[in-house]
Amino acid sequence: MVTRTAAERRAESKAAYDAYLAECPARQLLERISDKWVSLIVNALAEGPQRYSDLSRRIASVSQKMLTQTLRNLERDGLVTRTVTPTVPVRVDYGLTPLGRTILPLMRAVKTWAESNMDDVIAARNRYDTSA
Amino acid sequence: MVTRTAAERRAESKAAYDAYLAECPARQLLERISDKWVSLIVNALAEGPQRYSDLSRRIASVSQKMLTQTLRNLERDGLVTRTVTPTVPVRVDYGLTPLGRTILPLMRAVKTWAESNMDDVIAARNRYDTSA
């Protein structure tokens, strides 16, 4: 590991990944986090660790498959922790990792944006649909 | 239109939409903006209005279908303007609306997050895959 200045590291990281490029890993990561289930799950976990069943109830109509699948991906990507308590029946808690907490403000902003600009979007759709 | 105080309107809007609810329109809007093409297009348009062909070149490997489809949706939702100049051949420019500019910081943050945390995510994946 060569020592570099902050500026050097910044320049390097700037050049390293570019989501505009199709083959860039960042493109796949962008795709992964640009997902409604990711947004809802991370937002839900903002209030602290929660059990699988809590998340399931909180996020209306999420199927067991999508909830598990999304949580597994988030865990693998280092955004979410999974803690199993081997009681009977088993208890599983999910929480945000430090890395996961860095994306929380973004996910929160996106969800909030959708909720607070819904009226404007509806108005725009009405204009578009009636004019067309 | 009844006159309300800012606090009343805020409280009302707060209660009006909730993306956690499956039937809520905000859930569909969240789904719509949680899309890699939306993110990339809005980011690209941050630098000012651009032609269709510019966007196509900038966003590597986006198909004509997805680019047009996403732009149409964004236009309908009031985030993007579409300006046709009837020359031969025709010239079409896309730009962000004021509403579109309100979502730009979020889309920019998401894309930047993906690019700047790629290394951490890769490391997390390696840990997950080798331990499992």
Place this chain on the structure above:
DNA sequence: CGGCATCCAATAGGATACTG
């Protein structure tokens, strides 16, 4: 140039049944 229409392959994702 900037599309639209169509067809088709791939993927996402819901429903159901079963388990430690």
Place this chain on the structure above:
DNA sequence: CAGTATCCTATTGGATGCCG
């Protein structure tokens, strides 16, 4: 409770051809 496994349908999205 918190999953896994399987099946099957619906949606996504690429490829192609045509057009003003």
